[in-house]
Amino acid sequence: MVIDLPNAQATQALGEALGQQLLAGSVLLLKGDLGSGKTTLVQGLGRGLGIADIDSPTFTLINEYTEGRLPLYHIDLYRLSATETDALFLEIYWEGTEVEPGIVAIEWSDRLSHLPPNPIELTLSYSSEVF
DSSP, rough: OOOOOHHHHHHHHHHHHHHOOOOTOOEEEOOTTSSHHHHHHHHHHHHTTTTTOOOOOOOTSEEEOOOOSSEEEOOOOOTHHHHHHHHTTTTTOOOHHHHHHHEEEETTGOOSSOOOSEEEEOOOOOOOOOO
């Protein structure tokens, strides 16, 4: 299925709707080129969960937000190889073994060598507006 998201507001609106509907344990695998709207979608997701400020975790790798309806774990693998992502043991986020179960959003998820069970895969691509 293809959903036309013509601008950043539409991308955030989709994320917000997802944030209002998704259940704990949901994992979003976000794919797309640099600037395609992955972080914009996660910002909307946060808003749907009741989380005000969502920053890109490009340099921190993982941002944990626990103040919303459900925890949001925002992971950005842009700067890592598949081997390096394995060393992060990201399974704790979708298995809920060491952190409270919540929603996991993984940018650059194509760098994962081990996928979570039943993820929601979203591929974003450019439109006429720059995010």
